[in-house]
Amino acid sequence: MSIERYSYDVVVIGAGGAGLRAAVEAREAGFKVAIICKSLFGKAHTVMAEGGIAAAMGNANSSDNWQVHFRDTMRGGKFLNNWRMAELHAKESPERVWELEMWGALFDRTKEGKISQRNFGGHEYPRLAHVGDRTGLELIRTMQQRIVALQQQDGKNNGDMESHIRVFAEVTITDVLVENGKAAGVYGYRREDGSEILFEAGAVVLATGGIGKSFKVTSNSWEGTGDGHALALRAGGKLIDMEFVQFHPTGMVWPPSVRGILVTESVRGDGGVLTNSEGRRFMFDYIPEVFKDKYADTEAEADRWYKDQANNRRPPELLPRDEVARAINSEVKAGRGSPHGGVFLDVSKRLPAEEIKRRLPSMWHQFKELADVDITEQPMEVGPTCHYVMGGVQVEPDTAAAVGLQGLFAAGEVAGGMHGSNRLGGNSLSDLLVFGRRAGMGAVAYLKGNAAKPTLSEGTIKRAQERLNEPFTNTGGENPYTIHQELQQTTNDLVGIIRTKKELEESLEKLAKFRERIKNVSVSGGREFNPGFHLALDLENMLLVSECMARSALTREESRGGHTREDFPKMDSKWRQVNNVSSVEGASVKCVQERAKMLPDELAGLFEKSELAKYFTEDELAGVKGGSN
Amino acid sequence: MARPIKLRIWRGNKDGGDFHTVTVDANEGEVVLDVIHRVQATQLPDLAVRWNCKAGKCGSCSMEINGKPRLACMTRMNSFEEGETITVTPLRAFPVIRDLVTDVSFNYKKAMEIPAYAPPANLKPGEARMEQIDVERSQEFRKCIECFLCQDTCHVIRDHEENKKSFAGPRFFIRIAELDMHPLDTLRNRKQTAQENHGLGMCNITKCCTEVCPEHIRITDNAIIPMKERVVDVKYDPVRWLGSKIRKREDIS
Numbered sequence: 001m002s003i004e005r006y007s008y009d010v011v012v013i014g015a016g017g018a019g020l021r022a023a024v025e026a027r028e029a030g031f032k033v034a035i036i037c038k039s040l041f042g043k044a045h046t047v048m049a050e051g052g053i054a055a056a057m058g059n060a061n062s063s064d065n066w067q068v069h070f071r072d073t074m075r076g077g078k079f080l081n082n083w084r085m086a087e088l089h090a091k092e093s094p095e096r097v098w099e100l101e102m103w104g105a106l107f108d109r110t111k112e113g114k115i116s117q118r119n120f121g122g123h124e125y126p127r128l129a130h131v132g133d134r135t136g137l138e139l140i141r142t143m144q145q146r147i148v149a150l151q152q153q154d155g156k157n158n159g160d161m162e163s164h165i166r167v168f169a170e171v172t173i174t175d176v177l178v179e180n181g182k183a184a185g186v187y188g189y190r191r192e193d194g195s196e197i198l199f200e201a202g203a204v205v206l207a208t209g210g211i212g213k214s215f216k217v218t219s220n221s222w223e224g225t226g227d228g229h230a231l232a233l234r235a236g237g238k239l240i241d242m243e244f245v246q247f248h249p250t251g252m253v254w255p256p257s258v259r260g261i262l263v264t265e266s267v268r269g270d271g272g273v274l275t276n277s278e279g280r281r282f283m284f285d286y287i288p289e290v291f292k293d294k295y296a297d298t299e300a301e302a303d304r305w306y307k308d309q310a311n312n313r314r315p316p317e318l319l320p321r322d323e324v325a326r327a328i329n330s331e332v333k334a335g336r337g338s339p340h341g342g343v344f345l346d347v348s349k350r351l352p353a354e355e356i357k358r359r360l361p362s363m364w365h366q367f368k369e370l371a372d373v374d375i376t377e378q379p380m381e382v383g384p385t386c387h388y389v390m391g392g393v394q395v396e397p398d399t400a401a402a403v404g405l406q407g408l409f410a411a412g413e414v415a416g417g418m419h420g421s422n423r424l425g426g427n428s429l430s431d432l433l434v435f436g437r438r439a440g441m442g443a444v445a446y447l448k449g450n451a452a453k454p455t456l457s458e459g460t461i462k463r464a465q466e467r468l469n470e471p472f473t474n475t476g477g478e479n480p481y482t483i484h485q486e487l488q489q490t491t492n493d494l495v496g497i498i499r500t501k502k503e504l505e506e507s508l509e510k511l512a513k514f515r516e517r518i519k520n521v522s523v524s525g526g527r528e529f530n531p532g533f534h535l536a537l538d539l540e541n542m543l544l545v546s547e548c549m550a551r552s553a554l555t556r557e558e559s560r561g562g563h564t565r566e567d568f569p570k571m572d573s574k575w576r577q578v579n580n581v582s583s584v585e586g587a588s589v590k591c592v593q594e595r596a597k598m599l600p601d602e603l604a605g606l607f608e609k610s611e612l613a614k615y616f617t618e619d620e621l622a623g624v625k626g627g628s629n
Numbered sequence: 630m631a632r633p634i635k636l637r638i639w640r641g642n643k644d645g646g647d648f649h650t651v652t653v654d655a656n657e658g659e660v661v662l663d664v665i666h667r668v669q670a671t672q673l674p675d676l677a678v679r680w681n682c683k684a685g686k687c688g689s690c691s692m693e694i695n696g697k698p699r700l701a702c703m704t705r706m707n708s709f710e711e712g713e714t715i716t717v718t719p720l721r722a723f724p725v726i727r728d729l730v731t732d733v734s735f736n737y738k739k740a741m742e743i744p745a746y747a748p749p750a751n752l753k754p755g756e757a758r759m760e761q762i763d764v765e766r767s768q769e770f771r772k773c774i775e776c777f778l779c780q781d782t783c784h785v786i787r788d789h790e791e792n793k794k795s796f797a798g799p800r801f802f803i804r805i806a807e808l809d810m811h812p813l814d815t816l817r818n819r820k821q822t823a824q825e826n827h828g829l830g831m832c833n834i835t836k837c838c839t840e841v842c843p844e845h846i847r848i849t850d851n852a853i854i855p856m857k858e859r860v861v862d863v864k865y866d867p868v869r870w871l872g873s874k875i876r877k878r879e880d881i882s
Contacts, residue, residue, distance in 0.1 A: 040679070041737060042775055043687045057755070098754035104746035106764045106771060106811070113758035131768065137686065138771060149745035161741060169737075192726050221681040255658020261684045366684060369703055371658070481670035525675030528642070529727040532674030 016044030017432030018412025019207030025440025049136025050264035052128025054426030055093035060126035077420020096433035183407035187464035194527030226545035228414035242391035249324035251385025253342035271350030283316035286327035342383035392416030399442030411439035421561025477522035677728035688776030770807035779838035796828035799838035806852035
């Protein structure tokens with residue numbers, strides 16, 4: 001079969017916020033860019049982001065600035081974050097939001113006509129720029145329209161709208177191709193007609209999003225199968241801290257068909273309270289030691305905070321997501337859950353019906369149409385859902401260059417480090433733009449320094465071709481859907497929100513068996529728009545990612561952020577110094593420990609020493625200055 | 630709780646196809662997309678269907694259910710009569726790729742023809758000031774999830790392939806209206822180009838698009854009619870017509 005062959009300077013895999021921002025940056029520098037979408041253009045998972053985009057613009061509270069945002073991000077991630085990424089993110093987010101506005105985004109406004117900012121868990125000030133509860137849609141549409149605007153400029157200048165950016169929709173990439181230790185292109189197939197497609201490229205940007213589809217209960221769409229994570233591993237890249245998986249505390253739990261679908265954190269930001277079957281606001285019972293001074297310990301104070309934030313502490317419903325998810329999990333386990341195994345989330349008593357519909361229109365719509373619940377009158381039933389992976393491709397913070405393979409870059413959810421052990425709500429959309437742009441800049445700088453595009457050898461292409469066709473060479477093997485369901489159940493049960501050594505070991509044994517079974521998956525039909533065939537390809541990625549998660553989780557003997565070990569329930573400062581780094585050797589996943597880089601004095605100085613003492617070892621503490629904030 | 634239901638699925642490709650009837654279980658609270666997924670997992674592993682978010686936010690799973698353009702993820706099984714056979718077919722206005730999946734590239738081509746947002750040349754990032762009330766009109770149109778159900782139902786193109794060349798469709802009329810009503814957009818004549826280049830005049834406001842919009846955007850009342858009215862004002866108002874000829878003033882805001 002013939003191969004459709006293209007040549008570009010940069011190939012961006014993924015058309016969510018990060019991929020599109022990277023593409024814009026490379027095109028602005030004059031390079032030719034191919035954008036590869038797994039689905040149709042504009043359907044990426046970014047569209048599901050609801051609450052907002054975090055940026056310290058200071059529109060709602062002028063005390064906000066990048067330093068405060070940086071501090072919140074490090075606290076949220078329990079200080080495991082790559083500090084340089086957290087610093088760049090906090091500094092550059094406001095510019096990225098304003099840039100969106102210049103490209104046509106229409107955010108909700110403050111009374112002065114500036115971009116409105118709302119409260120969210122873990123953020124000290126109202127910081128999330130938003131459009132009702134459909135901010136992700138605004139971001140993806142604005143980026144999509146920015147791409148079109150640039151294509152229109154190219155059309156005017158070159159007579160060809162696709163001279164510098166071309167979008168390849170419904171194309172799946174199965175391999176990043178490597179020649180002489182450098183990324184040299186990508187290989188995949190076009191879903192529409194099943195044809196094989198090859199891109200030669202000097203630089204490859206991974207922006208493929210997350211891994212949620214490895215779990216049974218997830219807010220992720222079918223696309224979240226860890227493609228970029230697996231592509232990077234197979235091409236020689238590394239993943240860091242894959243044990244940190246965010247279970248968003250509030251997913252829908254009923255009816256079963258919508259289990260896992262996200263209920264935005266804005267419900268709590270706008271005054272929603274969590275109660276158990278006894279009617280108790282249980283979050284007051286779960287304020288961890290490190291946050292005791294920042295959260296209200298009485299309902300009266302928590303309620304006053306909505307009106308007067310200067311003189312009251314925040315309600316504990318707005319603790320970082322890992323804390324709230326664990327609390328809900330404990331309540332349900334203790335038999336105090338709602339009828340369908342969640343807890344109650346109620347905003348109807350805080351806000352008038354019209355205000356709820358204005359601020360949370362898609363939540364109102366979603367519950368009304370899918371669960372017959374009117375959230376302006378009734379509480380919602382919610383429980384944890386796998387939402388986001390903090391771990392990901394190990395990158396250089398300034399350039400988003402992947403460690404381990406020249407010419408490969410990664411941005412957005414697929415990249416690791418930025419969020420440490422737990423991501424704050426709203427920090428994802430800003431991450432996409434800040435590091436999407438930096439990945440584009442990184443690719444541009446790399447191309448300028450490496451003028452000769454690597455040539456692809458026939459052998460490399462042939463190997464990719466064989467891998468793509470493997471599912472068709474088996475006959476009479478297992479159905480990919482069955483294996484997928486069992487894999488999801490395994491990760492949910494054994495690598496889920498609460499973990500133990502015994503269960504993690506069991507998960508690794510089971511995953512090894514899945515590896516054997518996957519070799520025999522067989523599919524029927526042809527390659528043309530065949531979801532069964534596609535799932536067979538995805539399975540391998542999900543399995544590889546699950547192995548990295550389980551192995552890292554087994555290694556880390558402490559509880560921190562999105563990694564909770566029942567057998568090691570405390571946070572341990574010694575583990576704060578450690579990044580778990582996964583790589584693939586032959587057919588097996590290897591996990592080694594690397595020492596995390598220490599916070600430099602000027603950033604450590606943004607925290608009081610007493611706070612640093614909660615996270616740092618005594619030796620580390622002796623070496624840092626610490627300041628007052 | 631599971632009850633068996635009959636699903637009649639159109640299967641085929643651009644060369645033709647036929648209905649395939651299956652019996653499949655439906656559980657409490659499920660939507661049509663859940664049932665289609667069950668058919669995929671247990672009976673027809675290569676059944677082609679598009680979907681992404683399964684929460685009515687991405688607009689991927691557009692199809693026709695009992696002849697009506699719908700999102701499969703937002704169509705609940707309990708909205709059908711007990712024992713009713715449910716028929717699912719691909720969107721009729723677009724060429725079939727396979728089974729329930731159609732080639733919607735028409736829409737992406739039209740999107741490329743709409744002139745982009747044009748902010749004032751001297752506006753600096755972070756300095757834009759707009760009132761909430763002024764952005765709300767455009768925000769309504771920006772709720773669009775690009776499911777293209779409005780395009781599918783619009784009779785100007787539903788059975789008239791020949792009109793596609795000169796007609797952008799309701800999705801892009803709200804895009805033009807959104808830019809036209811954007812407080813800071815500086816490009817003039819958006820309404821007029823809608824009329825002259827994008828086929829606004831071909832719409833005869835039967836409101837079919839508004840009826841199928843899963844986001845409940847008032848496409849006809851809030852976007853199409855206001856634009857049509859302004860275009861007509863200028864075209865048929867003799868004083869303004871004369872004015873536009875004499876002063877070469879074309880904008881009709």
